[in-house]
Amino acid sequence: MLRPKPFDHKTCFSLKEALHLLDDSAGGIKILAGGTDLLPNLKHRLYPETGAVLSLRNLPELRGVETQQNELIIGAGERLADLSSHPALVATLPALAATFGTIASPQIRNMATLGGNLCLDTRCRYINQTDFWRQALGGCLKSHGDQCHVVPGGKNCVAAFSGDAAIALIALEAEVELLSVQGQRRIPLVQLYRSNGAAHLTLHPNELLSRIFIPLISGRKLAFRKWSVRRSIDFPLVNLAVRMDSDAGGNVQKLVAVVGVLAAKPKVFPRLADLLESGTLDARGIETIADFLFRKCAPLPNVPYDPGYRKEMLRVQARRALHALLQEDLLSVRQD
Ligand SMILES: Cc1cc2nc3c(=O)[nH]c(=O)nc-3n(C[C@H](O)[C@H](O)[C@H](O)COP(=O)(O)OP(=O)(O)OC[C@H]3O[C@@H](n4cnc5c(N)ncnc54)[C@H](O)[C@@H]3O)c2cc1C
Ligand code: SF4
Structure with a gap:
């Protein structure tokens, strides 16, 4: 069984008290909300400098x-x-x-x-392991080492x-x-x-x-899609959201895509409407944009599954998300 290093559990009953505790701790305290990411990471000894957690449970603010x-x-x-x-x-x-x-x-x-x-902390197949496992590899940029096992010679962690x-x-x-x-x-x-x-x-x-x-912007539509192996539990291996703003005549004013699980920062494509020849989102436009995202996104081998397959799945999910913008009323942003 994995055990975390012993730590103190602090509880506050006002936001002011919580902010002072954080300020006094000089980074040695971690915020604990639901604990579903923090506690496994503490068990994996990812935060050796953490001596205490601050629970947010009693903060109605x-x-x-x-x-x-x-x-x-x-x-x-x-x-x-x-x-x-x-x-x-x-x-x-x-x-x-x-x-x-x-x-x-x-x-x-x-x-x-x-x-x-x-x-949520970033994820990588070389970091979501036990301390012992990581030490056997000599650590990495995110855990007391000076190398990256995903990008050999790289100086930036791409978790x-x-x-x-x-x-x-x-x-x-x-x-x-x-x-x-x-x-x-x-x-x-x-x-x-x-x-x-x-x-x-x-x-x-x-x-x-x-x-x-x-x-809240009237007429704005959003669609989110993701792919994971066990849909009911796994972290996404590909995810994306598309948002469309149209005028009263159905002409697309703005079409934006945001793609995750590529690197530490979500990738934003803000000007996809420029790719629509007809000015509206049609079958041809959907294919053009899905192909564009396929070309521009490069999944890395730091999460499970073949990066090439994940890239293909990104194109599939992009197509589905864009179709959903046309079809599903559920995906509208409503403001009555
Ligand atoms: C098996 C499994 C499957 C999962 N699948 C998915 C998935 O499909 N999609 C997905 O998005 N996530 C997934 N997750 C991640 C899960 O959604 C996150 O663990 C959860 O959302 C984190 O919320 P929490 O309240 O438990 O945060 P915690 O674990 O308490 O905190 C997470 C981090 O955020 C910091 N933090 C928390 N609240 C604040 C705050 N208010 N201000 C500043 N810092 C704060 C903490 O210090 C910590 O570093 C999965 C997790 C597991 C274990
Ligand atoms: S991307 Fe490289 S540096 Fe970052 S956690 Fe993975 S192996 Fe470590």
């Missing part, structure tokens, strides 16, 4: 779903299972609620929070971000609020990520992700 003006605001402590069937979310962003319902298994969704899913929620939320132009004792900052969600898989978040060690803001 991190809960809630509300609509204010033209945006939906979700507390980072909301659980994925609750969000997938939340009436306000199902009514305004049904495609997003459905996306949350595809993450991991029902048991994990009952524990996992949206904030935890957005701050993959494998979260699903961020892919759909970035496509929807979501923003996140980050809090610390110094104050608050609000940034586009895409800026939370950077391309170094060993330190893939731009979140400071004394900051906490508190809320997610999603613009």
Whole structure:
């Protein structure tokens, strides 16, 4: 059985107290939300500097779903299972609620929070192993070594971000609020990520992700698709979201794709509408865009399955997502 290094468990009853604890800890404390990513990683001894965890369980400030003006605001402590069937979310962003319902298994969704899913650590077949296993290989850039086993000679860790929620939320132009004792900052969600898989978040060690803001734009459509081997439990091996904004005449104004599991930072393709010769999304346009994404995306051998096969599956999922934009009313972003 894998055991973590002993650690302290801290509980706070106000956000202010939590922020002070984080600030005082100089990075030695990890935030514990649902624990479904943090605890396995502690057991794998990925964070040797961590002496304590700070539970978010008793912080009501991190809960809630509300609509204010033209945006939906979700507390980072909301659980994925609750969000997938939340009436306000199902009514305004049904495609997003459905996306949350595809993450991991029902048991994990009952524990996992949206904030935890957005701050999920990166994954690689050389890092999601025991400490003993990693040491036998001499470590790597993400675990006390100076080499990368995926890109020999590489100086940057390319471990993959494998979260699903961020892919759909970035496509929807979501923003996140980050809090610390110094104050608050609000940034586009895409800026939370950077391309170094060993330190893939731009979140400071004394900051906490508190809320997610999603613009509600009438007529906007979203489709999310992913491929994994055991659909009910596995991490995605390919995932993507496509978003389309059209005018009243059905002409596509903006078509965006966001692709995950390629590297530490989701890849955004913001100008796909330029590839549509007819100005509308038709069968030919779907093939053109699916082929374009196929050519531009290069899965690496750091997660299971052959990268060439995953690349083919990306084209298949892109085609399905684009078709869904045309067919499924469920995938519309509604704002009545
Ligand atoms: C078997 C299995 C299958 C899975 N399949 C999928 C899948 O298909 N799709 C997918 O997207 N995910 C998948 N996951 C990952 C799972 O969804 C995540 O573990 C979960 O969403 C993390 O949420 P949590 O609340 O448990 O976070 P935790 O494990 O508590 O935390 C995760 C990380 O985020 C940090 N953190 C948490 N909350 C905050 C906050 N508010 N501010 C700042 N930092 C914070 C923690 O310090 C930690 O580093 C799977 C996990 C398992 C074990
Ligand atoms: S991509 Fe390279 S450096 Fe990063 S975890 Fe994998 S083996 Fe280590």
